[in-house]
Amino acid sequence: MKTLVRISLAAAGALSLLAVMPAASFAEMAYPEKCKSEMDMSKMDMMSDGMSGDMGMGDMMTDYQKASMEGMKMMHMNMMQGMMKKDADVAFVCGMIAHHMGAISMSEVELKYGDNEWAKKTAQKIIDAQTKEIAEMNEWLDKEAK
Numbered sequence: 528m529k530t531l532v533r534i535s536l537a538a539a540g541a542l543s544l545l546a547v548m549p550a551a552s553f554a555e556m557a558y559p560e561k562c563k564s565e566m567d568m569s570k571m572d573m574m575s576d577g578m579s580g581d582m583g584m585g586d587m588m589t590d591y592q593k594a595s596m597e598g599m600k601m602m603h604m605n606m607m608q609g610m611m612k613k614d615a616d617v618a619f620v621c622g623m624i625a626h627h628m629g630a631i632s633m634s635e636v637e638l639k640y641g642d643n644e645w646a647k648k649t650a651q652k653i654i655d656a657q658t659k660e661i662a663e664m665n666e667w668l669d670k671e672a673k
Contacts (some may be wrong), residue, residue: 543602588621591641593638598633598635599629599633602625602626602632605624605625608621608625608627609621609622609625612623614672620667620668621668623664626666627661627664630657631653631661633653634649634654637649638650
């Protein structure tokens, strides 16, 4: 049940971000059909943490999916906290730090479990670039956040 609550909060946060996003930028983006899950996501509540059903979500996922989910849970929790800051600039930077940490976590999972050289090189580029950006954002927070 805790996982369902976290997922619901993350979804609510994502929807609230969409509400403030300029319409033109969002309209230009479309999530690729090839990226959509074959899993019926409407049954997430039955699979949360294995508490409410005979089979937990972990029983249905591969090791790389489990590792990815752990990173996403942490990213969503941190993003929600960051986006609740009263100062819009601080909220943006805190949210982006969490977002970048999530991208690094996903990239680390790719390096551990992936086998495609292009994907692995891309993952390493993401780690390198976003680690640097996180350091820059932390430096900005130290100077600007009250």
